[in-house]
Amino acid sequence: MNSLTIPAMKSALFNRQPDDKPFLIAGPCSAETEAQVLETSRRLAATGKVQALRAGIWKPRTKPGGFEGVGTRGLPWLKKAGELMGLPTAVEVATAKHVEDCLAFGIDILWVGARTTGNPFSVQEIANALRGVDVPVLVKNPIHPELELWAGAVERLQKAGLQHVGLIHRGFSSYGNTDFRNAPMWHLPIEMKRRLPGLPLLCDPSHICGRRDTLAAVAQQALNLGFDGNMLESHIDPDSAWSDARQQITPEVLRDLIEALVWRHETTDQREFLTALASFREQINQLDAEIMQLLGRRMAVAEKIGQYKKENDITILQTNRFNEVLDRAFRQGASVGLTREFVEQYFAAVHLESVNRQNKVMEG
Numbered sequence: 001m002n003s004l005t006i007p008a009m010k011s012a013l014f015n016r017q018p019d020d021k022p023f024l025i026a027g028p029c030s031a032e033t034e035a036q037v038l039e040t041s042r043r044l045a046a047t048g049k050v051q052a053l054r055a056g057i058w059k060p061r062t063k064p065g066g067f068e069g070v071g072t073r074g075l076p077w078l079k080k081a082g083e084l085m086g087l088p089t090a091v092e093v094a095t096a097k098h099v100e101d102c103l104a105f106g107i108d109i110l111w112v113g114a115r116t117t118g119n120p121f122s123v124q125e126i127a128n129a130l131r132g133v134d135v136p137v138l139v140k141n142p143i144h145p146e147l148e149l150w151a152g153a154v155e156r157l158q159k160a161g162l163q164h165v166g167l168i169h170r171g172f173s174s175y176g177n178t179d180f181r182n183a184p185m186w187h188l189p190i191e192m193k194r195r196l197p198g199l200p201l202l203c204d205p206s207h208i209c210g211r212r213d214t215l216a217a218v219a220q221q222a223l224n225l226g227f228d229g230n231m232l233e234s235h236i237d238p239d240s241a242w243s244d245a246r247q248q249i250t251p252e253v254l255r256d257l258i259e260a261l262v263w264r265h266e267t268t269d270q271r272e273f274l275t276a277l278a279s280f281r282e283q284i285n286q287l288d289a290e291i292m293q294l295l296g297r298r299m300a301v302a303e304k305i306g307q308y309k310k311e312n313d314i315t316i317l318q319t320n321r322f323n324e325v326l327d328r329a330f331r332q333g334a335s336v337g338l339t340r341e342f343v344e345q346y347f348a349a350v351h352l353e354s355v356n357r358q359n360k361v362m363e364g
Helices: 005-014 034-047 071-085 096-104 120-130 147-159 187-195 205-209 212-224 251-260 271-311 319-335 340-362
Strands: 023-027 052-054 089-093 109-112 137-140 165-169 201-203 229-233
Touching (some): 023 034, 023 251, 071 089, 089 096, 096 120, 109 120, 137 147, 147 187, 187 201, 201 212, 205 229, 212 229, 271 340
Parallel strands (some): 089 109, 109 137, 137 165, 201 229
């Protein structure tokens, strides 16, 4: 590999400039054979859209008996592909042994998978194995929506001395979810970006969607939200893939998908735009202030209700009343274009605060 490739990759991912194009990591869900890895990589490189090649070497499966990856013997296949195509390579690691093997074969980027992120012992093992090594590590969100686990994994790696740590959003497990394999819950990666603004944030539409037909929409939404790029799974024959066949696309389909995405900048120096934006934001600030005042008045009434209930030995929780509030809010929300999901989440938060206020009154 050209010695300039790795510094260029680190700069493109970790020292991004306003005009830098979104970063793209692509490759098969699993390395199956050397021929499959090489041909997929060749066709991906030919698109001119890919900044790094990926392939699953060790595949954690929910149940035993399924294909769990070819293991260490697949690393030289990917390394060879990277050298031939002049592209960095990326692999998921879950143990110290995985790290050692990847470093021995010169893999350029490591990522910590969702199952591993949720286990602090495993993350610490990986961090210890990487101590003193200058290699980029990307951390996928944990399976369940727990931001502290995600942030904690980043912190463990940084405390081990790693200078290039980034994030990958791959969605969250959600009971009853049907639209996505893993619910995107966009507010959570946005919060992580707010907490850790210096870390690059990529999206993994393949694992969010679980199917091909929605990949483009999720990849576009990630760019709309200011993500730094995407990780997408690509296979020369997706329907015959040994793992996650439904969410993989050919390199040529991936090329078309990337070309159709609209790339937006975080800001601009155009005076007209900045002036208009400042005006709109001031309107938002004023409305937010009014909402906070109204919420304060609402909670004051809730406390009065709590006092009245206390004096008359009435329980705080009144389920029928809350149902009435929600039904009315759904109707009012629909009339002004608010989604039912937003209205429900908003009033659930308001109701919880009201209950807490009344409980404090009850306790004197």
